[in-house]
Amino acid sequence: MRKLVIALGSVIALTSTTGFAADEGAAMGLLRKSKCLNCHAVETKKDGPAYREVATKYRGKAEAEDKLIKHITVPNKVKIDGREEPHQMVKSKDPDEIKNLVSWILSL
């Protein structure tokens, strides 16, 4: 019986993570503050891919969130017009704020 209760608990925990509704206003605010929109837009490709394209690319991939959090918090290089440039880091140290941004991008 005790096992069943624990199992049920994890099902509920899982459902609530996937059902997590990202806060779009906070996500857009952080994108603006971090100057991400110089190279990215939601719908159209600029120097970087459209966020909707990123969401499509990672749809259904379990590691997507971790990978994208790393992409915007750990220094790395991207290619722009054949030149390697450092990718912009997100201007936040708040894990919840960063997670919200990534969840929102992946929900597009």
Ligand code: HEC
């Ligand atoms: C100087 C231009 C530039 C800026 C500023 C920039 N990016 Fe990017 N970003 C790129 C490019 C180019 C790529 C494509 C990299 C690749 O596919 O190798 C990319 C890729 C990405 C991806 C997809 C990564 C993947 O694995 O597919 C995400 C998510 C992303 N950027 C988020 C951000 C966020 C958030 C910011 C602001 C903190 C930001 N970018 C600022 C140029 C930029």
